Amino acid sequence: MRVVVTGGAGYIGSHTVTLFLQAGHDVLIIDNFANAAEDVPDRVAGLAGREAIVLRADITQPESYLKAFEDFAPDAVVHFAGLKAVAEAVADPLEYYRVNVGGSLTLFRIMQGTECRRLVFSSSATVYGDPERVPIDEGHPCRPTNPYGRSKLMVEEIVEDWGRSDDSLAAINLRYFNPVGAHPSARIGEAPNGVPNNLMPYISDVAQGRRERLQVFGDDYGTPDGTGVRDYIHVMDLADAHLAALELTGRASGVEALNVGTGEGYSVLEMVRAFESASGRSIPYDVVARRPGDVAISLADPAMAEARMGWKANLGLDEMCRDAWAFTRGRNT
Numbered sequence: 001m002r003v004v005v006t007g008g009a010g011y012i013g014s015h016t017v018t019l020f021l022q023a024g025h026d027v028l029i030i031d032n033f034a035n036a037a038e039d040v041p042d043r044v045a046g047l048a049g050r051e052a053i054v055l056r057a058d059i060t061q062p063e064s065y066l067k068a069f070e071d072f073a074p075d076a077v078v079h080f081a082g083l084k085a086v087a088e089a090v091a092d093p094l095e096y097y098r099v100n101v102g103g104s105l106t107l108f109r110i111m112q113g114t115e116c117r118r119l120v121f122s123s124s125a126t127v128y129g130d131p132e133r134v135p136i137d138e139g140h141p142c143r144p145t146n147p148y149g150r151s152k153l154m155v156e157e158i159v160e161d162w163g164r165s166d167d168s169l170a171a172i173n174l175r176y177f178n179p180v181g182a183h184p185s186a187r188i189g190e191a192p193n194g195v196p197n198n199l200m201p202y203i204s205d206v207a208q209g210r211r212e213r214l215q216v217f218g219d220d221y222g223t224p225d226g227t228g229v230r231d232y233i234h235v236m237d238l239a240d241a242h243l244a245a246l247e248l249t250g251r252a253s254g255v256e257a258l259n260v261g262t263g264e265g266y267s268v269l270e271m272v273r274a275f276e277s278a279s280g281r282s283i284p285y286d287v288v289a290r291r292p293g294d295v296a297i298s299l300a301d302p303a304m305a306e307a308r309m310g311w312k313a314n315l316g317l318d319e320m321c322r323d324a325w326a327f328t329r330g331r332n333t
C-alpha cells in the first residue's frame with residue numbers, strides 16, 4: 001500500500017514508519033522537522049532495509065506538499081504531525097489550533113481532492129479529560145481540560161463530520177495513552193528538545209546523570225502509593241497498532257475511535273523503581289506539589305482495539321524501561 005505519514009520523523013511516527021516499510025508498504029514522510037532530528041529517516045531506513053521518501057514540508061502550507069501528495073497518490077494517510085506540549089498549548093492556544101486543527105483541515109482537503117479516503121489519526125487519551133471512571137472505554141465522555149486536548153477532540157469531530165458526509169471515508173482515531181520506550185535496536189527513540197515534560201524521558205535523563213533529581217508531582221493522590229498512575233505503552237506496541245489500524249481501514253468504513261493502551265497502570269514511584277532496576281542506576285527524587293491539570297489515574301480499557309483490529313499490547317514494563325534506557329545511553333556515546 002502507498003501511505004503518506006505526516007510527522008513520520010517524530011517519536012511515534014518513526015517507529016511506525018519502520019514497521020510499515022518492513023511490512024512492504026511504500027511511505028512518503030511529510031515532516032517539517034520541528035521536533036525531529038535530521039538523521040531519523042536514515043536510521044529508519046537502516047532498520048527497515050528500505051527507504052521512505054522524505055519531504056520537508058509543513059502540513060499547514062498546502063503548496064509545500066500538494067504536488068508531492070498528488071504524484072505519490074497514496075491509498076491512505078497516517079496523520080501524526082502536530083504540537084503536543086500541554087503547557088505550551090495553555091500559553092499559546094491559537095498556535096495549537098492553527099497547527100493541530102488548521103493543519104489537519106488542510107491535509108484533509110488535499111485528501112478529499114485526491115480521492116484518498118483512508119485515514120488513521122493520532123489522537124490522545126487526553127480527549128477524555130478528568131476520568132469519571134477507570135478503566136476508560138471509548139464510550140466515556142470526552143471533556144478535555146486544556147487546549148491541546150481540545151485541539152485533538154476538534155480534529156476527531158471534524159473527521160466524524162467528514163465521515164457523515166462521505167460514506168467512502170474509512171478513518172480511525174487512535175487515542176494513545178502514555179507512549180514510552182524505544183526501538184529495541186536503540187537507533188530511534190524519544191529525544192525531546194530541552195527539558196522533558198514527560199516522566200520517562202525525565203527519568204532517563206536523571207539515570208544518565210544529565211539531570212540531578214526527578215521531581216515527583218504529588219504523593220497525595222487517591223492511589224496505592226499516592227503518586228499518579230498511568231497506562232504506559234511501549235512505542236513498538238503503539239506502532240503495531242497503526243499497522244493494524246491501517247489494515248482495518250481497508251475492510252471497514254465509517255469513523256471510529258479506539259483506545260491504545262495496555263490496561264495496566266503503574267505509579268510514578270513504580271516507574272522509578274523499574275527504571276532503577278533496568279539501568280542499575282539510582283534515580284534520586286523529591287516529592288513536590290501536584291502539577292496543575294494532572295489527574296490521579298488514567299487507564300485504558302483496550303478491549304475494543306482487540307475486538308476491532310485484533311491488536312493488543314505485548315510488551316511490559318521491563319521492556320519499556322530496558323529500551324528507553326538503551327536509547328538514552330546510545331544518545332550520549
Ligand code: UFG
Pocket residue numbers: 084086124125126176177178197198199200202214215216217218227228229230268291294298
Ligand atoms: N510526573 C512527575 N514528574 C515529572 C513528569 C511527570 O511526577 O517530571 C508524573 C505526572 O504527574 C503523572 C505521570 O508522571 O502522574 C505521567 O506524566 P507525563 O507527563 O509523562 O504524562 P501525562 O499523563 O501527564 O500526559 C501524557 C502526555 C499527554 C497526553 C496524555 C494522555 O504528555 O500529551 O499523556 O493521557 F495527552
